[in-house]
Amino acid sequence: MASQAHSLSYSGCNFLRQRLVLSTLSGRPVKIRKIRARDDNPGLRDFEASFIRLLDKVTNGSRIEINQTGTTLYYQPGLLYGGSMEHDCSVLRGIGYYLESLLCLAPFMKHPLRIVLRGVTNDQVDPSVDVLKATALPLLKQFGIDSESFELKVVRRGMPPGGGGEVFFSCPVRKVLKPIQLIDPGKIKRIRGMAYSVRVSPQMANRIVDSARSILNKFIPDIYIYTDHMKGINSGKSPGFGLSLVAETTNGTFLSAELASNPQGQGAAMLPEDLGRNCARLLLEEIYRGGCVDSTNQSLALLLMTLGQQDVSKVLLGPLSPYTIEFLRHLKSFFQIMFKIETKPCGEELKGGDKVLMTCVGIGFSNLSKTLK
């Protein structure tokens, strides 16, 4: 027998998605122990179980073993299969939680992925579908993943705690990825946004827009914030509203920020004006951090750089998020790849905080699932 690639072992449920995704891509089995072992309610939560089910759906031949209490998970990855499917996500987390991992996996499937995800489209924890659509998709396009069928569509909007949203995501497959050289983020030429409100007064969205503009107008005049009020079945099961803002630069970099209202029955009610202003400030913070990739998609960019051909890829990032830092460590253990990390201190120019230049040589990954005809 060919010796199975030696498995990696982790403990704790944090970074579960990273580990499973990297395991799937690298083909190395992973064992995760002590998942909330000391917790009153030990083991995997519903949303994690749902995520594992989703992984099982998109792969063929994966072996998943979970012990009785759910505190230990063994995952032996199969081959990414893809195709058309549907998945009901847990309402405990947003669809973004699932979509982020799918974005990593989708280009390497056997058949192009066409998936309908149901659940919470916008919440306060995970990056919302709108933000991913505005930032992650252009990022993937930089790597040569692009076709007419590449889309992410919000069919229905669902807010926590009820959910009821629906998202359609389809992605073409690629055999190899292009290396990228994103060193110059360019200058922000426009800001776009989406203020949404479901099962509340449509006026909420307008109030959000006004307040957000009041702050952003000091920097750039080209701002347009769409309002999106969904009705009937398209508005999900719970009321709520929120705002997502995206700043686009001359070089095609997208920086985003978002805020959503507190879920119904949790926390104090939020004024739409406050939300708009805070979200605009968050966008300014994001701009201050800067880089060619916004902070939520750092890990996605780094992963796709790793999975490129054996060429040098470079990307300029803002400060690395903790998630990204852990991701880099995981990349090292799964793919034996290290990034050259150079801090670029901000100079005289007024361009926000320090940046980090990440450089790596791709591992020469090729899509082993794609059929040769």
Add this chain to the structure above:
Amino acid sequence: METKDQKKHRKKNSGPKAEKKKKRHLQDLQLGDEEDARKRNPKAFAVQSAVRMARSFHRTQDLKTKKHHIPVVDRTPLEPPPIVVVVMGPPKVGKSTLIQCLIRNFTRQKLTEIRGPVTIVSGKKRRLTIIECGCDINMMIDLAKVADLVLMLIDASFGFEMETFEFLNICQVHGFPKIMGVLTHLDSFKHNKQLKKTKKRLKHRFWTEVYPGAKLFYLSGMVHGEYQNQEIHNLGRFITVMKFRPLTWQTSHPYILADRMEDLTNPEDIRTNTKCDRKVSLYGYLRGAHLKNKSQVHIPGVGDFAVSDVSFLPDPCALPEQQKKRCLNEKEKLVYAPLSGVGGVLYDKDAVYVDLGGSHGFQESEVRPTHELVQSLISTHSTIDAKMASSRVTLFSDSKPLGSEDIDNQGLENSYSDDETEEGQDAEVTDKQYMSGKGIKRQKLETEEDFEVDLPAFADSDDDLERSSRDILESEAVREGGKPELLQTDDSSDSLNMEKSLTRKKATFTTSDSGHCTAEEAFASEDEPEGNSSLSTEEEDSENEEAIGKKFPKPSQVVSSQKLGSGNLIDETSDIEDLLKEEEDYKEENNYSTETSGALKWKEDLSRKAAEAFLRQQQTTPNLRKLIYGTVTEDNEEEDGDNGEELGGLFRVSQPASECKHKADSLDCSRFHVEAPHDWDLEEVMNSIRDCFVTGKWEEDKDAAKILAEDEELYGDFEDLETGDVHKGKPGPDTQIEDVEEEVKEEIDPSAEESAKKKHLDKKRKLKEMFDAEYDEGESTYFDDLKGEMQKQAQLNRAEFEDQDDEARVQYEGFRPGMYVRIEIENVPCEFVLNFDPHYPIILGGLGNSEGNVGYVQMRLKKHRWYKKILKSRDPIIFSVGWRRFQTIPLYYIEDHNGRQRLLKYTPQHMHCGATFWGPITPQGTGFLAVQSVSGSMPDFRIAATGVVLDLDKSIKIVKKLKLTGFPYKIFKNTSFIKVLAKFEGAVIRTVSGIRGQIKKALRAPEGAFRATFEDKLLMSDIVFMRTWYPVSIPAFYNPVTSLLKPVGEKDTWSGMRTTGQLRLAHGIKLKANKDSLYKPIVRQKKHFNSLHIPKALQKALPFKSKPKTQAKAGKTPKDRVRPAVIREPHERKILALLDALSTVHSEKMKKAKEQRHLHNKEHFKMKQKEEEEKLKRQKDLRKKLYRIQGQKERRNQKSSLKGPEEQLK
């Protein structure tokens, strides 16, 4: 002499003279050659058909594009690895002689016995690794995968042999390296003509196999048992200048053709168990792609292994350093072949002989120390191996029960004390890497005691230099594994207060959190060292180095945690400086303390140097890197800590969830929350991002206004050619100033001059770009663009890590091809070492991600047309795919029109079919070949099939046809009741005679019966069947060919699983034949058909046409109907006879007359034709004359018209 006798002159009809005449004649007639024709008759050469023209244009374009190769990024390193030259041929063809001659040609050295690869420097920029390939198919397959160039030796006196063709086929499958044929034994031909003929025949056969025009070399004969010098020299020149196209598999996988092997197993383990798994180190040039540490490799003939360690060594056969001169001098003509005993080491079965002189293998010039501290140590010339060997001896002479890592370290250290040499550098390199790689594992093994053991070891040696060296090594070790060791000390020293303080520190951090997964929290593990550093003061007197070790990680940790915690990076640099200052102070203190302690005087040097080294490193490596990669917390440590307290051996004390635990179970979210938001209402905060917007200030080179101004400056001056006006651009202020500067302070300020020069160059470049754009407009094709892009990427790849030293570089890109590396591999079967045969190549083929996994592999396969048998499904067969050779059980299938994969029992004879097996996953598009056996030698062609990998999956969909049968037991009109058939309602069924039907409903009463309808009534004798598809399973059988583990001399005898046919043969079991399937002689019975009887009623109804016309034969005519015979009278008879005669005469007359007339007509026709011809001829002549006159007239006219104006001018 009489003129009569003279021969008549004969005109020449051919030859140059005749041609000349003909030409003149034609010229006379004004019928020129080709070019004139174009002029003479322009209509004939005009565009006749646009379609045809388009077609011809397409064709030329097609031919042009066909020549294009897909552009690939050129990833060849600056100093490429030696080129692998495989010398292949049947036995007794002169392979070894050729290798010897080549080596002698390049190096002026004579190797008597060649074993394994020999690396030589063949030119200023090229090295060769020459290896011989015998006739063992295992060896042929392995070497074809790594070869860059194949020298295919062919015995001209014999012609091509089967091995040659086999090898060509193997090469073809695995990427086709460059192949050069070499004909030997040409002196055996007595006649020159035969020689020529043979050469030509062989050449053309070779061309059909390789490619038309492939180079075939002729070695005409031997002189004193060697080939002729001039020929070898020419061959060498050819090899040296040859160019290679990168092969897909080779460029995408790292691989090593090992030229040295060492057994590193603990001798004690071998003593206790001779069959224990071994730990070996393999050496060789890295080729292909970058190799990452800890990656997986496959050794063909042995199996899959995980690399336990990789390190790079100085090049034992380096290229000459300066490239200025034209040829190499003698010193640079190196040869390296450790397996053959060249390059310092000679291997015997159980000993290693070290050759200290007579080789150029290790010279001072080659030794390039990477560390100046070690540089001083490097002085002697003996080899690594020698020291390794000796180090092992010293190690076990004192035999202390230490951990294996310690043994390794100490062993190496001891070896330094024996002879401080360049070895130090190498070993240190490996050592360091080892530590940095395994950092954490190591600490677990090491304890404080180890250090204490180490220290006296230092103390009892007296040599100063040695001491310092060891110290440095030690200190470096500490530095590298800096933080981990510190952690370990905490663990080991069980002082409670320490742990308490630690936890306290952690607690403070936790409380400061806002409840979210914050940056600080995430880096709590990084904060730990801070706590430790405070503790370190307690221990600093006793353990100096350790304190230093502790100190090192501190600044980085503090800085990084601070930086990330606040999300504000501005004051980072100042922090570093502060901390570095602090550290220097600390260091001074340290020195002071050590000096006062007196006894440890030598340590002073150590700390200073270590600190210096640390500072250097601090400057080069960014802190963020250390933060991310340097301090990966692993939970294993904690576990060890946890396990300590047990109550009564049953209950465990549940400790409060530590920091790391908390982190491990916290929220999994990719969003990066802002911890300390700025106040965006403040003007200065707002200003900090002003330039991020298009409304802000632009960079110098991007500012639109500036660019415009520059353009003006560049293109301002122009002259309007039509009007003759000269427009002058305004001289820019910059240029003016520059002019002044240039004039005035040319000597004073070189920077100004430089800038001017730069400006000038810029200007030039811009102009050139403009010109290029204008000139090539529309010319640059997609292909050109693609090529340009690839080139750019290649440049970037080269430039990116160029300025970094190798040690840092290998961490980022892995070990790059061209490096001489040493690879340690553990758990190698002992047979590999015991049965080591240097003649067999050892290849370490790197595996990509998930290439070590197994699954179902689908491939397109074709039985080789020269293979005698066809292949049977489920017969074990040996595949060579990727790096591997393995035996597996394939199933052959063919895809139906609807995509169904139908199982085949046997491969088709001359057609592709699919094959699926369970085995290692190999990327799609990889070629493969199959052989039925790798053992022994067969006279026939051995390659059974070839093909390509199409698809990989974890499940298969191959089906085979299964016919279920049933018999009718009750038949109505179209409905029948049928028993024994599966009851798939609605399924389509059929009888053998072709009546189609459908299952309607299952019946309850007889088991398995059902009602079905058919398109016609069945007979009771009909058999009804249903066609179903049954999925087949593939046996999960994957058996790597372990031919290298066989004893020496029996390496080509590996035999795996046998086929059922072979087993039956071996055991004498005869297959029971199905009697029904046997062929019997066909006996044709005479059939009797009864006459067709049509009922009368039917006959009556039939139309007349169809009525049977079988009236009975007319019987005897009745007498009354019979006519009486006529009897003539004699007179009458006479008349009749006369009339007969007359008519005969008449008819004869008529016939004759007709004949005559025909003749006459013919003649007349002929005459007429002649006349006609003459007439025509006359007319033709007349016309000719007329035309000629006409033409002459015309010409005259033309001439006169041409002349006219000239004359006028005159």
